[in-house]
Every structure is written in structure tokens, then in C-alpha cells.
Amino acid sequence: MAKDVDLSSKEWRDLIFEGKNKDFGAYKLRQGSESRHNKAFFYVLIGLVAVCLLIFGYMKYEAYKTQKAEEEAKAKLEQQQKLAQMEAEKEEEKEEEVEQIEIEEVKPEAPQLATQLMTELLLTDTPKEDNEIKANEDIQKDNSVMSTFTQAGSDDINLIKEHKEEVVQEKPREEKKKEEVFTHVEQMPKFPGGDAELYKFISNNLNYPAMAIENNVQGRVVVQFVVTKDGSIGNVKVVRSVDRDLDNEAIRVCKKLPKFIPGKQNGQPVNVWYTLPVTFKLQN
Structure with missing residues (x-):
């Protein structure tokens, strides 16, 4: 038997069924086998293409769903951040209204030292106007009058020294800059x-x-x-x-x-x- 013989050809069928009944049975089945094989191949091919399209479409749909979910999540996050930022700004405004103004600490004043102001009135022999003569007469009663003003305070010498050094060495304070x-x-x-x-x-x-x-x-x-x-x-x-x-x-x-x-x-x-x-x- 030659290798190039087509088993589905008419010549091969006629050779096999030579002298036999060809109206029904195996001859009829062999006669339609080529058409059936072609149809089966076509249906299988269509099925494979359909399956590939379904898989490809499903993958595209999942990618679309994922992308859409990410976009929605991003949009929702941006909206939430805007709302939260607005709420935070409102809270900060309320805090600024309630917050008391900070007052810089004032350095306590040094203790006032004891001082005494003395004014001496000297008598003169030359009379002037009447008012001055009367004043001199009053003054002559006690020969001299001392006007004294006394300011209470501390007489501590060490304190005076410290106060002096403090005044001399005092420098303006440098404020620390806070990072914005x-x-x-x-x-x-x-x-x-x-x-x-x-x-x-x-x-x-x-x-x-x-x-x-x-x-x-x-x-x-x-x-x-x-x-x-x-x-x-x-x-x-x-x-x-x-x-x-x-x-x-x-x-x-x-x-x-x-x-x-x-x-x-x-x-x-x-x-x-x-x-x-x-x-x-x-x-x-």
C-alpha cells in the first residue's frame, strides 16, 4: 500500500467496497466522514477562539475594575483629605480664638536700695522781701532746718554689688526660632x-x-x-x-x-x- 493513499478519498472507498452494497451502512458513513471531520475541526476552532476571547475579555474586565476601584479610592481619599483639612483648619481657628496670648517673662526688678535725700537750708544775714524775712525768722528759731526724705530698702552691700554687675552684664535675650x-x-x-x-x-x-x-x-x-x-x-x-x-x-x-x-x-x-x-x- 502506498504511503500517499488518501483513506478518505472516493477511490479508496470504491476499492474497499468493490462488489459490495454501497447504498447504506459503512459506505455511507465513510462517504460523509470528510464533511464531518471538517465540521468538527471548524467547531473546535470556533470553540477555542471563543474561550480565548472570554479569557481575554475577563482579564480586561478585571483590569478595568481594579483601575476603576483605584481611581475611586484615590478620588475618595482626596475628598476625605480635603474635608479633614477643612475640619482641621476650623479646629485651629477655634484654638487660636481660645488660646491666650503668651506674655514674655519680665525679669524681676532689683530690690530698691535704701536712699536718703537731705536738703540743708542755709541762713543769710541780708534781709530781702517780707516773705523772705518771715521765712528767715521762722528758720532762725531752730537756727537751721534739715529736710529729710527716706526711702525704705535694703542696705546689703553684696546685693548692691550683684545688682551693679547684673546691670552691666545684661544682654538682650535671643529668641529661638521655631521651625515653621x-x-x-x-x-x-x-x-x-x-x-x-x-x-x-x-x-x-x-x-x-x-x-x-x-x-x-x-x-x-x-x-x-x-x-x-x-x-x-x-x-x-x-x-x-x-x-x-x-x-x-x-x-x-x-x-x-x-x-x-x-x-x-x-x-x-x-x-x-x-x-x-x-x-x-x-x-x-
Whole structure:
């Protein structure tokens, strides 16, 4: 038998069924086998293409869902930060209204030393006007009159010396300049990896307080802290409270945050206030 013989060809069928009944049975099956094979191959090919399209479409849909969720989370975060920033500014305004003006400490005055003012009136023999003559007559009664003014005080010589040295050596005090903390800068601080990584870190490190779970307490705690020039976190405080346990947990997690990319003003790193909402939500 030659290798190039087509087993599905008409010649091969006629050779096999030579002298046999060709109206039904195996001959008919062999006669339609080529068409069936072609249809089966076509259907399988269509099925494979459909499966590939479904897989590709599903992957695209999942990527779209992920991107949309990230965009919504970013937009929500920006909105929450704006609201939290507005609330923080209102709180600061209230604090500034209530806060008393600090008065510089005044150095106590040195003790007043004892002094005595003495005025001596001398008598003259030459009379002048009548008023002066009468005055001289009154004065002559006691020959001389001493006018004395005494100021009470301390006679301590050491105290006088100290006071003298203090006055001579006194120098103007130098006020220490406090580093300014900005609220808005040209380049705001950023968490490495973006907001998605920031919330991922918070989600992985946040422990829902047991007492809050028992009391079904949930809500959003707004925390504010300073991102320093080197990216470190400091001055963590709650500007919008929900519950003491939730507040403490939010502060604890914020203090664990790694270094940020510091904010910049005029190209220089500066200290910047950063507002972060931390949401506590119980799963049903």
C-alpha cells in the first residue's frame, strides 16, 4: 500500500467496497466522514477562539475594575483629605480664638536700695522781701532746718554689688526660632508607592479594638501629623474623634508609618501637616 493513499478519498472507498452494497451502512458513513471531520475541526476552532476571547475579555474586565476601584479610592481619599483639612483648619481657628496670648517673662526688678535725700537750708544775714524775712525768722528759731526724705530698702552691700554687675552684664535675650510647619506647599508629602500602598499598610497593621467590636462602634477617625524634612512622622494627633479606643488605634498605626517622601517648598524640604482619615468598619 502506498504511503500517499488518501483513506478518505472516493477511490479508496470504491476499492474497499468493490462488489459490495454501497447504498447504506459503512459506505455511507465513510462517504460523509470528510464533511464531518471538517465540521468538527471548524467547531473546535470556533470553540477555542471563543474561550480565548472570554479569557481575554475577563482579564480586561478585571483590569478595568481594579483601575476603576483605584481611581475611586484615590478620588475618595482626596475628598476625605480635603474635608479633614477643612475640619482641621476650623479646629485651629477655634484654638487660636481660645488660646491666650503668651506674655514674655519680665525679669524681676532689683530690690530698691535704701536712699536718703537731705536738703540743708542755709541762713543769710541780708534781709530781702517780707516773705523772705518771715521765712528767715521762722528758720532762725531752730537756727537751721534739715529736710529729710527716706526711702525704705535694703542696705546689703553684696546685693548692691550683684545688682551693679547684673546691670552691666545684661544682654538682650535671643529668641529661638521655631521651625515653621506648613499646611500647603508646592509639593505635598507622598507615601512611597502612592495612596494605594498607604491604605494597604494601614489595612495590614490596623487591629480593630475588641471593646469597640463588642459595642459595635465604627466610624472614621481623622488623624493629623507632621511629615518632617527627612520624611519622619511626628506630632500625631486626632482632629476628629469617634471613640477613645479607635482614636488610640489610629494614632498607633500612624506612628508606625515608614518615612514619607518629604514635601518641598521652593525646591527645599520643609515640615508639612498631613491629614489622614482612618476608617473603622465592621463586616456584617
